[in-house]
Amino acid sequence: MKIRMSVVVLLVVTFTLTSFTNHSKKIEKKVNKEITNYFGTEEFSTEAIKISEANNxxxxxxxxxxxLLKIISIDGLLGYAYIGNAPSKTATFDYLVIFDKKFSIVKSKVLIYREEYGGEIGSKRWLKxxxxxxxxxxxxxxGDIDAISGATISVRSMTKALDTLLRSIKTLHLNEVI
Known part of the structure; x- marks a missing residue:
């Protein structure tokens, strides 16, 4: 009986880790595609920027x-990327922000939207x-950001997430962390 229970626990843990890894791989693939498209090169690498607990x-x-990633090519630093998650009405969505070398936003993209309604926040026109x-x-x-009928919660969430991100980047920059 103990062996059966151990096997069941092992299978559940394996399934959970596998599904998480696949989800991460899916996001990673989308992130790499967006970086490639924006910078016009497949010859780049990303390096995670570690933020200490104290600075976090x-x-x-x-x-x-x-x-939070550095995007590096053979010629040097291309820019930075941030992969985030924000709440929608009943779920969350994953998004990407690509920055230039001075941390100005050059592209934003909704990577995975998990709701039936509100997905219009993923449109290039709105994200521009x-x-x-x-x-x-x-x-x-x-005020600064246009509304989308039927997507108010997601619009507020994305706007707040990016405002918070920019403020956090500024704090890290002022503290000479990045």
Whole structure:
């Protein structure tokens, strides 16, 4: 009986880890595709920027889970990327922000949207509003960002997530962490 229970536990743990790994691989593949498309090269690598616990406690964005990356080519630094997760009405969505060398947003992309409604926040036209925003900008909804009928919760969430990200980047920059 103990052996059966051990086998069942092992199978459950294996299944859980495998499904998580596949999800991470799916996001990683989408991130690499977006970086390739934006910078026009497949010849790059990413390097996770580690943020210490002490520095992570001074910001509101979640860093330190290999989600803040340097994008490097043979010629040097291309820019940075951040992979985040934000709440929608009943689930969450994953998004990517690509920055230039000075941490100005050059591209944002909704990678995985898990709701039936509100997916319009993934449109290039709507996401274009964030391009050019930097750590010196504050992003507000309503105000700076257009509404989308039927996607108000996701619009607020994405806007708040990017505003928080920019503020966190500024704090890390001022503390000479990045």
């Amino acid at each position: 406690s001074t910001v509101k964005s979640e860093f330190g889970k290999d989600n 509003q964030f391009i050019g925003k930097s750590m010196d900008d504050q992003i507000n909804f309503p």
